[in-house]
Amino acid sequence: MTLADAEIGEQLIITSLLNNEFMLKLVEIGFYENKMLSVEAIAPAHDPICISLGNSKIMLRKNEAASVIVRKCNSFE
């Protein structure tokens, strides 16, 4: 799944980033493999969303969120 599909309150772990123009911007602000994040708020139409990552809160649009591949924290498949 991608971060764009996440529901509010979910704990997620980043598994990879899609290789597109948002990649570097996402990495710089702290999105990279194995980082844990949780979904804090979702605006109407699922866009933008606000997540908490480490000590900070970050908002990003659906488009950008769709290039962050995540898995649920408590799923061990």
Add this chain to the structure above:
Amino acid sequence: METKKLKKILLIGNPNSGKSSLFNQLTGIFQKIANYPGVTTEKKSGILKLDEQEYELIDLPGCYSLYPNSIDEKVVIDELINHSCDLVIYAADASNLHRSLLLYTQIADCLLPNIVVLNMVDELLKKGEQIDIEFLSKELNTPVFVCNSKSGKGVEDIKSFIQKEKYLATEHFFGNQDLFEHKMNSDALNYREWHQYVYSTPNNAIIENTKRKEIIYRYNKIERILQLTTSRTALAFKRIRLTDRLDKIALHPIAGYIILLGILFIVFQTLFTLAAFPMEWLDSLFGHIADYLKNLKHQSWLKEFLAEAVIPGIGGILIFVPQIALLFLLNTLLEESGYMARIVFLLDKFMRKFGLSGKSILPLLSGNACAIPAIASTKAIPTHKERLITILCIPFMTCSARLPVYALLISITIPLKYQGISLLGLYMLGVIFALLFAWILDKNIETNERSFLIMELPPYRLPSFRNIVTNIRNAVVPFVKTAGKYILTISILLWFFASYSYQGNGVVKSDIEHSFIAKFGHTIEPVIRPLGYDWKIGVALISSFAAREVFVSTLATLYQIDSENTGTIFEKIKSQTYPDTNDVVFTTAVGISLLLFYAFALQCMSTLAAMKKETGQWKYPFYSFVVMLVLAYVSAFLAFQALK
């Protein structure tokens, strides 16, 4: 005596890292701000004076890494690459060291002498965060200072370091070997050279990927250091929880919007009601001073000059000051408390429908104070198209220079019970046309750039009193200076041209109906007659193409000269009649026509200059000017013809 070159110190850090407060603390009263307040949109420079030694301190916009995503960030990198500096003071947000240190490690690797300043550590310690400063300093291989930029605690230590110590460039954080492991395919020997190579080379997939690896590598290294040097007690999570709890409501898909509307309502209500009182006092004060001078027995041209040109001119400037101060107070409160970022979150989707971005909101709101700093603050908008559209829309917002014009016209031409609603209506008109214009532009500007918005929402905090005062002062002082220059010059010129005429053998004193200005006014009358204006309004209209606020002072000057009765300027203007028919000049139809003209016309030279500066081309200000002038003329014409 040997004259030494000023030592240059750069202040760098992430956005929201307390950099600007630190700048204010360090420069204190010796601050000389080159740009407008609000967010640091351009480099800001100040003088730091320690004993007899002076240092130039430059505050750069906040940024996250040495690979720029916006023009704002480019300013930082250009400064680092193109100019030398003696010391970098790196301001790190102690509550988010992980991210803060990313840019730091890049700067250290560029071999720039540096120190790290952890801001607000004392508050963090109280809240349960623990940082081993000494150990951190050892791990980073650079002096680490702690300070509180609100209270000023710790600032003295930094000053004494600047004054007494040698500045050293630290060792590579990202050692040479690490660098070449990642096969950066250039001839770069060190990080600085690699960065210069990357910065001057068009992006490609290999470079992108190497940058990504570099950043992750740095983050991993930072994580290791922070594991050794910081820890957190249970107490620490409380503060984070408070922001979380507030955000549960503030960012809620329904409650969030209700709160937003409430806050915007309070902001505008405060603006309209609170500023009205000091504005009235100032108006009557200057009216009385002018009357007092006029009634003096002593007769001289100096007395007339003071009473008819200088005093009304100065009054016309100072009357704005309360409103501007209040606008900047409210803007600063929204920005500093962290709520502005929540507004961006709530309105981003809505703004995108018009080709704007959530980040266009701050510039558009600042446009309610003054278009010039608003246009400069668009630098934070990352994509070119959204930024351009924002810049072109800003002049539609009701800037504070329009306010005195509105205040005057509304109070003398609109019936009392509709006065409040018409001011609100004019604000709404500005917003609606800004959005409409944006929508049209969006449909007509081609771009292949993908729009994006990734932004941090800072924790809520109480705004610092010092920052509020600095921001207000930095807004009011340049305003009075620049507006003063225009208004005073034009008032004085007007007074001369309105009091003298050319007759046969030279320039002689004459009444206003035969003066130079009347001749000019009557020449332009055919153009403005269909809008319902007499020649005096025409003169005021033309003179206010330099700056809108000149309208009031021009009318004040023209009617001050014309009228024998005493009273405030407002009363004098209201009682004007046409000499031939005795009809009132300022009827409701004329008032509405003028209000519409001022709502749309781009009568501000400084705004045009700012647009040229930010877009790099004259065609944009020219285009805006023409479009808005046509809109102003047509709407004023239609309104007058329909209402008369």
